Amino acid sequence: MVAVDGVLCDIARTLLQEQARVTCLVPPGANPHDLLLRGTDRQALSAAQLVLINGHNLTPAMNRVRVSAPVVPIGERAISRQKALDPHVWHDPALVGVMVQETAKAVQPLLGNAQTGALQRRRQAMQAVLTRLGAWTAQQLQTVPAAHKVLVSEHRAFSTFASRYGIRELPVIDTFATGGTLRPSSLAAISEAIRKSGTKAIFAEVLPPSKTLRRISSVSGVAIAKRPLYADGQAPGQSLVETATANVCTFVSAQGGRCDQQAAAALQQQWAAIR
Ligand SMILES: [Zn+2]
Known part of the structure; x- marks a missing residue:
């Protein structure tokens, strides 16, 4: 599967560990707004079974690429386009928690029933850290x-x-x-x-x-x-x-x-x- 942008690379890899291979498209520190897809990016997208994107038009280059696999806009599932003033929705830990839930839902069909328990256990562990991150942020x-x-x-x-x-x-x-x-x-x-x-x-x-x-x-x-x-x-x-x-x-x-x-x-x- 491919995790395109925002913080989806870490969310997907932490959630899935060895259960699926996650290719990350936009490298940390790169500007997603003016990203140009390379040939290898297009190959990864066309070979993927699932593509996770932040959505909210964070990476406009994704609007111009054809992908046969489902493309799930995880950031838009966490907060609607009407409510988001900008695409960078992950700066609120509570919304990252929702992004984790939505990512778990999106990847579930790719995994066998035997793998569901481990996925749900990690989902809960991630949620727990994010809840504490939200409280810690408020305290600081x-x-x-x-x-x-x-x-x-x-x-x-x-x-x-x-x-x-x-x-x-x-x-x-x-x-x-x-x-x-x-x-x-x-x-x-x-x-x-x-x-x-x-x-x-x-x-x-x-x-x-x-x-x-x-x-x-x-x-x-x-x-x-x-x-x-x-x-x-x-x-x-x-x-x-x-x-x-x-x-x-x-x-x-x-x-x-x-x-x-x-x-x-x-x-x-x-x-x-x-x-
Ligand atoms: Zn930006």
Whole structure:
């Protein structure tokens, strides 16, 4: 089977272990929005018995490919298109829990009855870690002063995170710049909005930050956080739980709160121990 984008690679592999081979299409750190499918990607898609995609148009390249296997939009099963403001729905651990349930439902027909017990046991173990991840996230965010509970990001990617945890979202590139170009009037407007937002930091998605983001930082006088927020999927070499806890600690630490790294490490280990 093929897991195309978002955090489906980790969800599918953790859920299935040795029960099925999972090919992952969009590598961690890659941009799914402008992904171009390679020949080997197309081969994997045409050979697959099942294709899992995030949906919500996260990877527009998938709209232009013909696949004979069922294509299941797991992110859209977790939250409808009407309710999702952006495709990156996995930043809310509760929705990741629903994505795990939906993935289990989608893969079930490919497995024999004898394998169902192990699948359900792992599904429950994953759900338990995600429930604790949701509670841990809420606890870390409680340490952030209300005035700094604002997330200034590049593109709109954290709307489910923001709405779950009561954080204001200010995606500067989507709000003020179209096509990545920034007019002088937009630069002034962005900088004003950032100053007024109460944020202590601007969050880049990759480091070193883009020239545009550095200009915004210099005009607004608000620093770029030392660590990036991974918006588009798993961080390179990290599980979805490692990525999620890293994002929360990056946000909380930059905004004047405290992050419990020990509890984060425990969650990461619990996830990695699922067999
Ligand atoms: Zn994105």
